[in-house]
Amino acid sequence: DAKTTQPNSMESNEEEPVHLPCNHSTISGTDYIHWYRQLPSQGPEYVIHGLTSNVNNRMASLAIAEDRKSSTLILHRATLRDAAVYYCILRLQGGSEKLVFGKGMKLTVNP
Amino acid sequence: SAVISQKPSRDICQRGTSLTIQCQVDSQVTMMFWYRQQPGQSLTLIATANQGSEATYESGFVIDKFPISRPNLTFSTLTVSNMSPEDSSIYLCSVAGRQLYEQYFGPGTRLTVT
Numbered sequence: 055d056a057k058t059t060q061p062n063s064m065e066s067n068e069e070e071p072v073h074l075p076c077n078h079s080t081i082s083g084t085d086y087i088h089w090y091r092q093l094p095s096q097g098p099e100y101v102i103h104g105l106t107s108n109v110n111n112r113m114a115s116l117a118i119a120e121d122r123k124s125s126t127l128i129l130h131r132a133t134l135r136d137a138a139v140y141y142c143i144l145r146l147q148g149g150s151e152k153l154v155f156g157k158g159m160k161l162t163v164n165p
Numbered sequence: 166s167a168v169i170s171q172k173p174s175r176d177i178c179q180r181g182t183s184l185t186i187q188c189q190v191d192s193q194v195t196m197m198f199w200y201r202q203q204p205g206q207s208l209t210l211i212a213t214a215n216q217g218s219e220a221t222y223e224s225g226f227v228i229d230k231f232p233i234s235r236p237n238l239t240f241s242t243l244t245v246s247n248m249s250p251e252d253s254s255i256y257l258c259s260v261a262g263r264q265l266y267e268q269y270f271g272p273g274t275r276l277t278v279t
Contacts, residue, residue: 086266097169097257097270098208141207151196151261153268155208 058142060159066132067164074127074159076142081122086145088153089116089127091138098141098155101127137163167192167260169271177277178248185244186274188258193238195261199231202255202273211256214241248278 059077066072078087089101102109102116104125109116115128129136139158145151168191178184188197199211211231212220220233234242245252255273262269 088266090268097259097273098268099270100262100267103266145266151268152198152210152213153208153259154210155200157207 058144058156060140060142060156062157063160063162065162065164066129068134069131072129072132072136072161072163074129074140074142074161075124076126077124078142078144079123081144082146084146087116087118087122087125088143088145089114090141090143090153090155091136092141092158093135093138101140103145132161132163134163134165137161167194167262167269169258169260169269171256171258171271171274173274174272175275175277177279180249180278182248183244183246184248184276185242186256186258186276188241188243188271190239190260195238197235197241198259198261198268199233199241199243200257200259200270202257204253208257211243245276248276250278252276253278 086103086105088103090098091101092098102111102114104116117126139160141155141158143153170189172187197214200208202208210223211226212222214220214233214235216235216238230246232244255275257270257273259268259270
């Protein structure tokens with residue numbers, strides 16, 4: 055599986071937008087970009103995924119660079135509940151459903 | 166979505182003993198996964214469990230240490246055998262959703278080996 059690189063941690067303020075970056079320079083044309091997050095003392099939860107086009111859902115937006123070598127998860131208004139470890143993961147289209155987690159990035163939201 | 170429960174939620178065990186962790190899903194699913202999360206670390210996939218076939222183990226994990234059962238489409242167990250303090254971790258099961266792009270995770274079983 056191709057590798058992703060994320061900052062170890064980020065801080066944001068409540069009710070402000072926050073942009074979480076992810077680099078995946080070795081991404082292949084058939085890799086989907088997935089984001090999961092893990093709230094304290096819980097299992098991970100799916101956030102969003104995309105292939106080439108930007109994606110929006112009720113939780114977040116995913117902006118994918120034109121060359122697909124990087125992507126950004128956007129939380130439009132951070133809340134205290136968004137404090138979590140965020141994982142950017144590449145998954146091969148049509149491949150195994152298994153997820154290979156990297157180290158992730160810890161987001162702290164300040165009140 | 167799928168709702169997943171795990172039993173026990175936590176346990177403290179003596180070294181050399183074994184613990185079986187149960188994972189129950191509220192709907193039938195094809196693929197189930199078992200992960201380990203060591204203290205302060207990310208998740209590591211142990212194995213993929215398909216109903217009716219042997220589990221597929223990832224590099225570094227063996228069946229003798231982590232036997233898995235998958236008797237039906239809603240249930241699986243993971244046994245941590247001959248435990249040592251290094252096995253102290255959170256063990257999580259997950260399932261692939263109907264849309265396949267989404268996985269749902271259980272709350273985890275926190276295991277401490279003394």
